[in-house]
Amino acid sequence: MTAVAEARQREILQAAAACFSRRGFHQATMQDICAEVGLSPGSVYRYFRSKDDLIAALVEADRASHIARIEAVRDEPDLFVALQALADQTLDSLNDPQKRPLIAEITAETQRNPHVKELVRRSDTAILDSLAETLRLAGERGAIDPGLDPRATAELLVAVVDGLSWRKSLYPERDAARDAALVRTMLARFLRPGRADLHDSSPKGPPNGKE
Amino acid sequence: MTAVAEARQREILQAAAACFSRRGFHQATMQDICAEVGLSPGSVYRYFRSKDDLIAALVEADRASHIARIEAVRDEPDLFVALQALADQTLDSLNDPQKRPLIAEITAETQRNPHVKELVRRSDTAILDSLAETLRLAGERGAIDPGLDPRATAELLVAVVDGLSWRKSLYPERDAARDAALVRTMLARFLRPGRADLHDSSPKGPPNGKE
Numbered sequence: 001m002t003a004v005a006e007a008r009q010r011e012i013l014q015a016a017a018a019c020f021s022r023r024g025f026h027q028a029t030m031q032d033i034c035a036e037v038g039l040s041p042g043s044v045y046r047y048f049r050s051k052d053d054l055i056a057a058l059v060e061a062d063r064a065s066h067i068a069r070i071e072a073v074r075d076e077p078d079l080f081v082a083l084q085a086l087a088d089q090t091l092d093s094l095n096d097p098q099k100r101p102l103i104a105e106i107t108a109e110t111q112r113n114p115h116v117k118e119l120v121r122r123s124d125t126a127i128l129d130s131l132a133e134t135l136r137l138a139g140e141r142g143a144i145d146p147g148l149d150p151r152a153t154a155e156l157l158v159a160v161v162d163g164l165s166w167r168k169s170l171y172p173e174r175d176a177a178r179d180a181a182l183v184r185t186m187l188a189r190f191l192r193p194g195r196a197d198l199h200d201s202s203p204k205g206p207p208n209g210k211e
Numbered sequence: 212m213t214a215v216a217e218a219r220q221r222e223i224l225q226a227a228a229a230c231f232s233r234r235g236f237h238q239a240t241m242q243d244i245c246a247e248v249g250l251s252p253g254s255v256y257r258y259f260r261s262k263d264d265l266i267a268a269l270v271e272a273d274r275a276s277h278i279a280r281i282e283a284v285r286d287e288p289d290l291f292v293a294l295q296a297l298a299d300q301t302l303d304s305l306n307d308p309q310k311r312p313l314i315a316e317i318t319a320e321t322q323r324n325p326h327v328k329e330l331v332r333r334s335d336t337a338i339l340d341s342l343a344e345t346l347r348l349a350g351e352r353g354a355i356d357p358g359l360d361p362r363a364t365a366e367l368l369v370a371v372v373d374g375l376s377w378r379k380s381l382y383p384e385r386d387a388a389r390d391a392a393l394v395r396t397m398l399a400r401f402l403r404p405g406r407a408d409l410h411d412s413s414p415k416g417p418p419n420g421k422e
Contacts, residue, residue, distance in 0.1 A: 108319040121381055162378070163370025164374075167373070182359075185401070
C-alpha cells in the first residue's frame with residue numbers, strides 16, 4: 001500500500017472512531033463517517049466496505065499499538081520500571097475522551113455480535129501472549145518475582161486495566177490517572193514482594209493513593 | 212409485604228434473570244417472563260410494571276447481597292482472612308452460568324440507557340462505600356496496611372473483580388475460580404506487605420497460580 005493510501009486509511013479510521021464514540025456503533029452510519037472524513041462514499045468503500053470492516057480495523061490498530069508498547073518494555077534496562085511506566089501510560093489513555101466511549105461501544109458489541117466477539121478475543125489473546133512474554137523475561141532478569149506464572153499474571157494485570165476502564169465508563173467525570181499511584185503500589189508489592197516500594201512514589205500522587 | 216408476596220417477587224426476579232440471560236434484555240419480553248415463572252401477566256404486573264422495573268430490582272438485589280457479604284466480614288476475628296474468603300466467593304460466583312450473561316447484559320445496557328446507568332452507579336457506589344468501611348476497619352485492627360487509602364483500595368479491588376468478570380464474559384469456557392490462587396497472592400502482598408504470604412496457599416491451587 002502506498003503512503004497516501006495508508007494516510008487515507010488512518011483518516012477514515014479516525015473519523016469512524018469519532019462517529020462510533022459520539023453516536024454509538026449502531027446509530028452511526030457509513031454516511032456519517034464519509035461526512036466526518038470529508039470523502040465520497042466511493043473513496044471510503046475502496047478501503048472499508050462496512051461498519052464491521054471498520055470495527056475490525058479499529059480493534060486491529062488497538063492490538064498493534066498495545067503490543068508495540070509491551071514489546072518496547074523488553075528493550076529497557078530495568079524491566080520493572082518500564083512495566084510501571086507502561087501501566088501509567090495505559091491508565092492515562094483511559095482519560096482520552098474519544099477512546100473511552102469507543103472501548104465501551106466495542107465491549108457492548110461483543111455481547112451482541114459473535115463476529116466482533118471473535119475479533120476482540122483474538123486481539124486480547126495476542127496482547128496477553130505478548131505481556132506474558134515480557135513478564136517472563138522480567139522474571140528471568142530478576143526485575144520481578146520469577147515465581148509468578150507469567151500468563152496468569154498478565155491476565156490479572158489486564159483485568160485491572162479493564163476494570164478501571166469500566167469504572168471510567170461508569171463515572172466519566174473520574175480521573176483515571178489518579179489510580180496510577182495506587183496501581184504503582186500494588187504492582188511494586190505484588191510483582192516484587194519483600195523489596196522496598198522504591199517505585200511507589202510518583203509525581204502524580206502520594207505513595208498510597210491518598211488524597 | 213407478606214411472606215407469600217416476597218416469595219412471589221423472588222420467583223419473578225429469578226425468571227426475569229433467566230430470560231434476560233438467555234435472550235438478552237432487549238429480546239426478552241414480559242410475556243417470556245410470565246411464561247417462565249408460570250404466572251399470568253396480571254400477577255406479574257402487580258409487582259413489576261416493566262422490564263426497567265425488573266432490571267432495577269435485579270440491580271438492587273445484587274447490591275444487597277454484595278453489601279451483606281462485605282458487612283459480614285467485619286464480624287470475623289481475622290479481617291484479612293475474611294477478605295480473602297470474600298474474594299474467593301465473589302470470583303467463584305462469576306462461574307454461575309446464569310449470573311455472568313446477566314452482568315454482561317446489564318453492563319451493555321448502561322451504555323444505552325441513562326436510567327440503568329444511574330441505577331448501576333448508585334448500587335456500585337453503595338458497594339464501594341461498604342467495602343471502603345470494611346477496609347478502614349481492617350487497617351484500624353492491624354489486619355491490613357493502615358496506610359492504604361480505604362476508598363481508593365476498594366475501587367482497585369472492585370476493578371479486579373469487574374475485569375475478571377469481563378474476561379469470563381469474553382471467554383465463557385474460562386474457569387474464573389482458577390484466578391483465585393493468584394488473586395490471593397496479590398491481596399496478601401498488596402494489602403499486607405512485608406508479612407509472609409501466609410494465605411497464599413489455597414486448596415484451589417498452588418501459591419502462584421501456576422499450573
